[in-house]
Amino acid sequence: MGVTTEPVEEKQTEHKTSKSTYGDRIILTTYPGQSVVDPVPLTWGAATAADRGPILVARSSETLKRRNAIGAHGGSYSVYNALAIAAGDLPTDFRPSFLNTQPTFDFPQQPAWGDATKIVAMDPFGNDPVRYFKKHLDAGLDVRPTIAITRATMKLAEISEAVKLGRVPVDGQIVTSEGGDVRVTKAAVEPVWYLPGVAERFGIDEGTLRRNLFEQCGGSYPELITRPDIKVFLPPIGGLTVYIFGPPERVSDENVKLALRIHDECNGSDVFQSDICTCRPYLAFGIEEAIKEAQNGGSGVVIYFRKEGRALGEVVKYLVYNARKRGGDTADKYFERTENIAGVRDMRFQALMPDILHWLGIKKIDKMLSMSNMKHDAIVAQGIPILERIPIPEEMIPEDSRVEIDAKINAGYFTTGKKYTDEELKQVEGRGWKNWEDVTH
Numbered sequence: 001m002g003v004t005t006e007p008v009e010e011k012q013t014e015h016k017t018s019k020s021t022y023g024d025r026i027i028l029t030t031y032p033g034q035s036v037v038d039p040v041p042l043t044w045g046a047a048t049a050a051d052r053g054p055i056l057v058a059r060s061s062e063t064l065k066r067r068n069a070i071g072a073h074g075g076s077y078s079v080y081n082a083l084a085i086a087a088g089d090l091p092t093d094f095r096p097s098f099l100n101t102q103p104t105f106d107f108p109q110q111p112a113w114g115d116a117t118k119i120v121a122m123d124p125f126g127n128d129p130v131r132y133f134k135k136h137l138d139a140g141l142d143v144r145p146t147i148a149i150t151r152a153t154m155k156l157a158e159i160s161e162a163v164k165l166g167r168v169p170v171d172g173q174i175v176t177s178e179g180g181d182v183r184v185t186k187a188a189v190e191p192v193w194y195l196p197g198v199a200e201r202f203g204i205d206e207g208t209l210r211r212n213l214f215e216q217c218g219g220s221y222p223e224l225i226t227r228p229d230i231k232v233f234l235p236p237i238g239g240l241t242v243y244i245f246g247p248p249e250r251v252s253d254e255n256v257k258l259a260l261r262i263h264d265e266c267n268g269s270d271v272f273q274s275d276i277c278t279c280r281p282y283l284a285f286g287i288e289e290a291i292k293e294a295q296n297g298g299s300g301v302v303i304y305f306r307k308e309g310r311a312l313g314e315v316v317k318y319l320v321y322n323a324r325k326r327g328g329d330t331a332d333k334y335f336e337r338t339e340n341i342a343g344v345r346d347m348r349f350q351a352l353m354p355d356i357l358h359w360l361g362i363k364k365i366d367k368m369l370s371m372s373n374m375k376h377d378a379i380v381a382q383g384i385p386i387l388e389r390i391p392i393p394e395e396m397i398p399e400d401s402r403v404e405i406d407a408k409i410n411a412g413y414f415t416t417g418k419k420y421t422d423e424e425l426k427q428v429e430g431r432g433w434k435n436w437e438d439v440t441h
Helices: 075-084 134-138 155-163 197-203 206-217 281-293 312-328 331-342 355-360 373-381 398-408
Strands: 070-072 147-154 183-189 232-234 240-245 257-264 299-305
Touching: 070 134, 070 398, 147 398, 197 206, 257 281, 281 299, 312 331, 331 398
Parallel strands: 070 232, 257 299
Antiparallel strands: 147 183, 183 240, 240 299
16 A cells, blocks of 8 residues: 655745843843942931832843843743743833722831831832832833732621621621622732842841742842842732721721731632631631621721742642651641641741731730731740730641641640640541542543
8 A cells, every 4th residue: 555645735834923121132130330330329217218229120221220130020920021022022121000099098007118127028019110110111111010908798698607607797998788788998909029138037147038039039139249238129929818807997097906817828728618627618617707896996907928838838738748648647747748748847938927007007915816826926025915816716627627726836836725645646537538440541
């Protein structure tokens, strides 16, 4: 049998191109005093935005000299920005229009905004660059916001159920419908690190911090090493979101009560309602208590940090799940499973977390909806007293999450309930994978 071939039409892929303003020379790094650098002065901890100066990270040919910070805006999303430019969907010299983007609530400046020891992990003047840095924008510098404040309506199934059961009343101001619609003020915050302050919080020297950031980011930010004069770094990590229930101006009023939930991201539970941990139940409980406090004339705040899997990441988290379920999921081995894979049991390191509390002007916390000693100690160490700590109610703990919560309590987490002995922890066992073969094969 003969084989015949027919000509194949060659397909050509059309590639988009974008006008580049990077210049012909590729500058891998810069050094103090080099001809290509003339940074705009940036004085962290100055009392006013004008004295502090704008944060500039753009690397276009016309702004490279003026840069005074390392990294890029958008945290981890800066990579998607690079893809958009590479694909030709976004020009390298794009400048956003800030028309009508101003905050829905103008948070008054707090003393901590001008204190280089109180705020080290966010830009206190990042909420309104048009107002604070107009002259720099008019001069053509690429100044961008790192905080955005808006209003929204929240609807959470647990809150709708609480309204239905009468635990949360419809007041018309905060909870606006029988269906559980809740008015909320939201603030999104991108990380901005003042390196000397971050180093001080961790009790290390700045050089050690810079070297480790450089090495563990794969050498992606050489100016951490070559530009010791630049003290600000925008790390490629997720930020946080603040949810305020009740009038935002009450948050900084120490004459009213404040209920606070600091919550670290757990996608599996928070969004998809996995019952292997207490994350979503505690988040829902925190939101309900925040709403109630606001309805009673106080203020309620929930702050959501992007620190998935105790900042170990979701891949590590799922590897730990596998090790737990295959190796015997008992509470006495709970932390050991994580340490075997990640080397540590937790990388959230709450030392930087209180910055947002200082920015909001929070001076005391009447109700802390958390069992974490790391969170409690970090806040108190920053001079903010916590008057009451409230653990998750027993009836809200899913059965399969007893391994997690009992292990944490045994390790020192705050509780008003039972503390298990080491021998009792061996008897606390999670649900296995029985009958899964029928589903997966």
